[in-house]
Amino acid sequence: MSQENSNPPANSGVPSQxxxxxxxxxxxxxxxxxxxxxxxxxxxxxxxxKLMKLRVDIGDEVRQVVxxxxxxxxxxxxxxxxxxxxxxxxxxxxxxxxxxxxxVAASVDGRPVLATFTxxxxxxxxxx
Numbered sequence: 001m002s003q004e005n006s007n008p009p010a011n012s013g014v015p016s017q018x019x020x021x022x023x024x025x026x027x028x029x030x031x032x033x034x035x036x037x038x039x040x041x042x043x044x045x046x047x048x049x050k051l052m053k054l055r056v057d058i059g060d061e062v063r064q065v066v067x068x069x070x071x072x073x074x075x076x077x078x079x080x081x082x083x084x085x086x087x088x089x090x091x092x093x094x095x096x097x098x099x100x101x102x103x104v105a106a107s108v109d110g111r112p113v114l115a116t117f118t119x120x121x122x123x124x125x126x127x128x
Contacts, residue, residue: 034104034127035059036117037085042075048095054078054103058085059124066092066099069112084115084127 037056045051045066052070056063065085069078084104092099105112 030128031088032086033088035085035087036121036123036125036127037063037065037083037101037103038123039078039081039083042073042078044070044075045095045097051095051097052078053097056083056085056101056103057123058087058101059122063087063100064098065101065103066094066097067103067105067112069103069105069114072112073114081114082117082121082123 035058037058039054040057040062041053041055043053045053048070050068050070052067052073052075054065054067056065063085086102086104089100089102104115106115107113
């Protein structure tokens with residue numbers, strides 16, 4: 001990769017970062033399993049202003065995932081939305097609620113913006 005392609009353009013709005021020390025191998029990346037999921041239920045986690053409890057259909061099962069998106073998204077607007085889900089993370093408990101995956105989102109001025117699709121993609125499809 002040439003040097004000119006390794007950094008974002010100056011006017012992209014993305015902060016320039018030295019990524020050389022944090023690069024991973026293709027083998028490391030291949031260990032991350034991401035699938036297309038469809039949100040079938042969404043509700044705020046009681047006692048939290050940021051956390052949303054989601055039930056996400058990832059093709060062969062429906063997973064519960066907790067995501068820090070409640071300040072940016074209303075539960076009703078999330079229903080049926082297709083998202084990217086990291087499915088091979090170890091389960092974690094957030095505010096007492098178990099999460100079995102991670103929803104992929106960008107951070108724009110501190111606000112989460114969900115990674116999604118403009119074309120129809122079946123639930124469970126693998127990303128690579």
